[in-house]
Amino acid sequence: MAISYKKTVRVPMNGLKDESGPPVDLRINDRQNRVDTILIPESALHRRVSALGREIAETFADMEEITMLVVLKGAFVFAADLGRAIYEAGGPAVTYDFIRASTYGGDLKGAGETARKVKISALTADVKDRDILLVDDIIDQGLTLYHLRRQLIHKLGARSVSICTLLDKLLDDPPTEVTELRSRFNVDFTGFEVPDVWVAGYGVDAGEDFRFLPCIISVDEDFYRWRT
Ligand code: IMP
Numbered sequence: 591m592a593i594s595y596k597k598t599v600r601v602p603m604n605g606l607k608d609e610s611g612p613p614v615d616l617r618i619n620d621r622q623n624r625v626d627t628i629l630i631p632e633s634a635l636h637r638r639v640s641a642l643g644r645e646i647a648e649t650f651a652d653m654e655e656i657t658m659l660v661v662l663k664g665a666f667v668f669a670a671d672l673g674r675a676i677y678e679a680g681g682p683a684v685t686y687d688f689i690r691a692s693t694y695g696g697d698l699k700g701a702g703e704t705a706r707k708v709k710i711s712a713l714t715a716d717v718k719d720r721d722i723l724l725v726d727d728i729i730d731q732g733l734t735l736y737h738l739r740r741q742l743i744h745k746l747g748a749r750s751v752s753i754c755t756l757l758d759k760l761l762d763d764p765p766t767e768v769t770e771l772r773s774r775f776n777v778d779f780t781g782f783e784v785p786d787v788w789v790a791g792y793g794v795d796a797g798e799d800f801r802f803l804p805c806i807i808s809v810d811e812d813f814y815r816w817r818t
């Protein structure tokens with residue numbers, strides 16, 4: 591299944607302006623100053639997810655059903671909204687399955703780290719001979735999606751695996767191994783390109799915090815790096 595898609599929205603370092611009103615107050619207790627800035631407000635997320643829904647509906651217009659394989663935990667909010675956006679766009683029916691992949695566990699990555707183990711567990715479906723839309727929250731060094739895609743095809747017999755990620759992190763000075771790894775597979779649908787900072791919200795976590803937020807924030811990396 592050949593798909594080409596490259597209309598990503600790039601998020602500036604200081605975040606997108608929320609046109610819906612005054613600066614968003616997160617209404618959370620942040621005495622420890624964990625939140626750095628709001629990178630993507632709720633309204634911008636909704637607009638972009640609707641657009642992605644239209645693009646996916648169009649790409650798969652001749653299919654009766656799309657199987658979304660949602661990478662837990664980070665992609666659960668995005669995938670829920672995306673399924674409804676595909677429906678709103680008149681696209682094919684969506685079935686949901688889930689796969690658990692942990693790359694960094696509770697901590698953040700180390701600089702230039704490329705060799706972490708990607709642990710796969712809790713696959714809820716037999717993917718043999720199926721066309722899969724793998725939905726993840728964020729691509730950072732590419733380890734997770736690279737290994738998941740390979741295993742789905744070579745070990746578990748999926749017929750095809752397309753990839754949709756909400757965020758694509760533009761790495762500052764990636765080591766050659768990372769650039770090389772990322773060039774080995776294609777990301778078919780991307781919501782936003784974000785700067786090389788740790789982000790959270792809209793299902794995405796920083797040490798399990800902030801998944802509940804309706805927007806994407808950047809966090810104080812030192813706080814999470816040194817917390818045990
Ligand atoms: P990769 O394997 O380096 O591409 O990392 C991908 C996975 O790490 C994502 O699926 C996320 O679960 C997690 N991750 C990477 N960057 C961030 C971030 O900034 N915030 C939260 N999770 C992240």
Ligand code: MG
Pocket residue numbers: 661662663664665691726727728734
């Ligand atoms: Mg993940």
